[in-house]
Amino acid sequence: MRKALGHGEKGFTLVEVLVVVFFLGLLAAIVIPNVTQFIGEGKIEAANTEARNVQTAVIAYMVDNSLADPGGDTVGPMTDIGPAVADGTTVHSFLLNPGGLQAVYDIDEYTGEMTDAEAIDGSKWGDLEYTKGTGWHEPEPEPE
Numbered sequence: 001m002r003k004a005l006g007h008g009e010k011g012f013t014l015v016e017v018l019v020v021v022f023f024l025g026l027l028a029a030i031v032i033p034n035v036t037q038f039i040g041e042g043k044i045e046a047a048n049t050e051a052r053n054v055q056t057a058v059i060a061y062m063v064d065n066s067l068a069d070p071g072g073d074t075v076g077p078m079t080d081i082g083p084a085v086a087d088g089t090t091v092h093s094f095l096l097n098p099g100g101l102q103a104v105y106d107i108d109e110y111t112g113e114m115t116d117a118e119a120i121d122g123s124k125w126g127d128l129e130y131t132k133g134t135g136w137h138e139p140e141p142e143p144e
Contacts, residue, residue, distance in 0.1 A: 043124065043125055043128070044125075044128065044136055044137060044138070046124070046125070047102065047103070047124075047125045047128055047135070047136035048135040048136050050101065050102060050103070051103070051105065051114055051117060051130070051135060051136065054075055054101070054105050054114075055105075055107070055112060055113060055114050057075075058075055058107055058112040059111075059112040062112050074104055074105065074106055074107070075104070075105045075106075075107055076101055076103065076104030076105060076120070101120070102119060102120055102123035102124050102125055102126075103117045103118060103119045103120055103123065103125070103130070104117065104118055104120060105117045114130075114132065115132055116130060116132060117130035117136070118130070127139070
């Protein structure tokens with residue numbers, strides 16, 4: 001008689017499985033939006049870090065070579081920093097790597113500070129905008 005009623009068999013009932021699936025769905029509904037928010041913030045921080053690194057590299061080049069201005073008005077992949085140095089070579093710094101930088105930066109010809117930036121097509125932060133003084137940020141939604 002016990003065998004016919006299923007006593008002694010191990011396993012989960014349908015109600016137990018449904019409760020577990022409900023709680024997993026509830027947990028996912030809470031966690032996923034919060035995780036995607038952090039991913040967006042990380043992308044903006046990475047873009048602003050790159051801008052600061054480029055600015056630091058340009059200013060360091062200006063100081064190392066006693067330049068009043070860096071020579072050019074843009075800095076980015078495959079662009080040269082400033083004029084040729086004494087031995088006739090041009091300093092490329094880390095800007096030679098097209099896969100490294102994600103934007104082309106306009107720099108002030110006397111201070112080396114960023115005046116504008118534009119993301120390279122297909123770059124990691126092609127959907128961000130750059131504003132002097134603010135840095136990279138999400139674009140403002142267009143008014144309807």
